[in-house]
Amino acid sequence: MALTRGTVAQIPWSARDPFAHTLVALFDSLDEPGIEVLQDNLAVVHGTGQVFVVIRYVEELQHRLAELVAGLVGQGAAGPRLELALIGGGADAEQLLTKAQPGRASMRIFHLPEHDNELAPPVRVLGRGRSTLELALNRARQRMGQPIDAGQAQSAAEAAHARFVVQAREQQRFSELLSSRKPRATYAILGLIAATFALQLASGSTTSMRRLIDMGALVGPLVAQGEWWRLASSSLLHGGVMHVAFNTYVLFALGSMLERLLGTARFLVLYVVSGVAAALGSTLFIGGVSVGASGAIWGLLGAEAALAFGPSTILPGSVRRSAQRATLINLGINTVASFIPHVDWAAHFTGGAAGALLILTGIFIPQAKATKSAVWTGVAAVLATLFFGAAIFGVLGALR
Numbered sequence: 005m006a007l008t009r010g011t012v013a014q015i016p017w018s019a020r021d022p023f024a025h026t027l028v029a030l031f032d033s034l035d036e037p038g039i040e041v042l043q044d045n046l047a048v049v050h051g052t053g054q055v056f057v058v059i060r061y062v063e064e065l066q067h068r069l070a071e072l073v074a075g076l077v078g079q080g081a082a083g084p085r086l087e088l089a090l091i092g093g094g095a096d097a098e099q100l101l102t103k104a105q106p107g108r109a110s111m112r113i114f115h116l117p118e119h120d121n122e123l124a125p126p127v128r129v130l131g132r133g134r135s136t137l138e139l140a141l142n143r144a145r146q147r148m149g150q151p152i153d154a155g156q157a158q159s160a161a162e163a164a165h166a167r168f169v170v171q172a173r174e175q176q177r178f179s180e181l182l183s184s185r186k187p188r189a190t191y192a193i194l195g196l197i198a199a200t201f202a203l204q205l206a207s208g209s210t211t212s213m214r215r216l217i218d219m220g221a222l223v224g225p226l227v228a229q230g231e232w233w234r235l236a237s238s239s240l241l242h243g244g245v246m247h248v249a250f251n252t253y254v255l256f257a258l259g260s261m262l263e264r265l266l267g268t269a270r271f272l273v274l275y276v277v278s279g280v281a282a283a284l285g286s287t288l289f290i291g292g293v294s295v296g297a298s299g300a301i302w303g304l305l306g307a308e309a310a311l312a313f314g315p316s317t318i319l320p321g322s323v324r325r326s327a328q329r330a331t332l333i334n335l336g337i338n339t340v341a342s343f344i345p346h347v348d349w350a351a352h353f354t355g356g357a358a359g360a361l362l363i364l365t366g367i368f369i370p371q372a373k374a375t376k377s378a379v380w381t382g383v384a385a386v387l388a389t390l391f392f393g394a395a396i397f398g399v400l401g402a403l404r
Contacts, residue, residue, distance in 0.1 A: 112131030113131060262274070296351075312331045
């Protein structure tokens with residue numbers, strides 16, 4: 005059986021065909037399935053963050069089943085979670101599946117055995133946890149013998165294929181947009197944070213309150229007295245190795261994506277405005293000593309949430325759904341972390357609100373094609389110069 009990608013064949017939707025029943029059950033289990041391949045003996049179905057491969061066992065597959073499975077696994081090795089099922093065959097077929105096990109933690113392999121023209125319960129060959137495909141296999145076994153509306157099933161398959169084609173094109177354009185931009189500003193900010201932490205280490209302490217204040221930590225009364233640079237310098241300082249490690253990791257993960265998505269100029273404006281808003285929020289609602297880039301990073305998180313859940317169409321539908329799940333997880337974890345003692349919740353929430361509001365205005369959303377805007381470049385240059393210049397001035401103040 006040759007694997008011809010991007011094809012949808014007219015297959016027999018027989019009431020006694022476990023392959024057909026598995027596909028129907030899988031379609032019913034997914035909100036918006038996309039079909040990449042549909043042949044007599046093979047189906048590749050896409051769900052949100054998952055790929056399902058269903059193979060019908062036939063005699064001619066016996067000598068190359070392990071090779072075929074390994075090839076399918078290799079194609080998706082760096083992609084979404086993969087679930088694979090072999091329909092039919094006995095113990096010999098299961099042994100062939102076992103030989104093809106890739107040892108990939110996110111993969112699940114199943115076998116729906118057939119003995120004397122009767123289906124046995126599905127066997128999990130590889131993987132753990134709840135499986136959509138395993139549920140579909142169980143439903144297919146239960147529905148054996150029940151009629152399938154062939155016209156409706158084929159129409160659903162063709163609609164799913166059309167959906168996959170649209171999504172594939174959207175994702176290709178999205179990938180081209182991201183690859184056309186480099187996260188230079190993110191790397192530069194990470195470099196400034198690393199250099200500042202090196203100065204903190206050279207000074208002999210990264211946790212001394214007195215030393216942090218000398219180097220530009222945010223202190224409400226001092227800001228009120230005119231030391232306005234602390235609104236910026238505090239974002240470069242961190243209170244210990246774990247603090248700087250966590251913030252730089254999150255900044256790298258969020259910043260790399262958002263800068264590629266929005267462009268360097270818009271990203272810099274987003275970061276600076278969120279950082280200043282976070283510092284002002286901390287000064288207004290808490291008024292204590294505060295350091296860290298987490299307020300500005302929360303601005304990036306707020307922007308991500310606005311892009312994922314807001315009216316913007318910059319994210320393709322399939323990417324948007326993945327982004328929504330990731331955003332909910334990130335927001336949940338970071339919201340809980342914001343109420344840990346000594347964590348500046350006010351900076352987090354005001355920075356996040358500022359980032360979300362900036363995106364929701366709509367002016368931050370670039371066109372589908374990468375374009376340079378002289379206005380955005382000028383605004384970003386002014387704000388970044390003022391913000392990071394003030395930050396460096398404050399940090400180096402301890403050396404003066």
